[in-house]
Amino acid sequence: MTYLINSKELRVFRKYLDRFIVVFIVDILVYSRSLEDHNQHLRLVLQILRENKLYAKFSKCDFWLDHIEFLSHVISKDGISVDPKKVEAVVQWNRPTNVTEVRSYLGLTGYYRRFVDGFFKIAGPLTCPTQKGVKFVWSYQCEHSFQELKRQLVTASILTLLSGISGFTIYCNASKEGLGYVPMQDGKVVVHASRKLKAHEKNYPTHDLELAAVVFALKV
Structure with missing residues (x-):
């Protein structure tokens, strides 16, 4: 209700x-x-x-x-999915021509980052033109990122709702670019989470990065 x-x-x-x-x-x-x-x-x-x-x-x-649209998500017994109307808005989004439009696009797609595996990596090129003091240039990398985010949201899977009855498994990943993790329950994805490395983390050896990914997952 x-x-x-x-x-x-x-x-x-x-x-x-x-x-x-x-x-x-x-x-x-x-x-x-x-x-x-x-x-x-x-x-x-x-x-x-x-x-x-x-x-x-x-x-x-x-x-x-048996299902409802709430805060731009569709919730049902099967899990949580993206709002089709918002996905359509992303699909119809014209190529940004200035920083404001890029930020608006990242704002909307970023709202659904939990549905996109490795969101920070895919969206990374789009953050470059938004940096202060940088001339706005729409590069090949920007276009690829722009289109890939559309594709990811169109094909986004349904995220399962956590049950207190079953245990869950967490898959972590660490690289020189960032950290990520995916908790799963009964073989279904609960959420995708990722972030860029902080400045001091870029100097971490491999085993420390892997531990940082575990800490990142447990904190969230």
């Missing part, structure tokens, strides 16, 4: 946040593993709203959905 409430203090839900409730500004998302659990969760949420004199606009409410 999702619904829109008046913009009042929502600390009343703190006890249940990330257990079966997500709150974003004035939107509340209630999620459950089963229909029985969902009925109980809905009853509890509505009771809390009533007790605290918080009101939902019925026309903005949706109940018992």
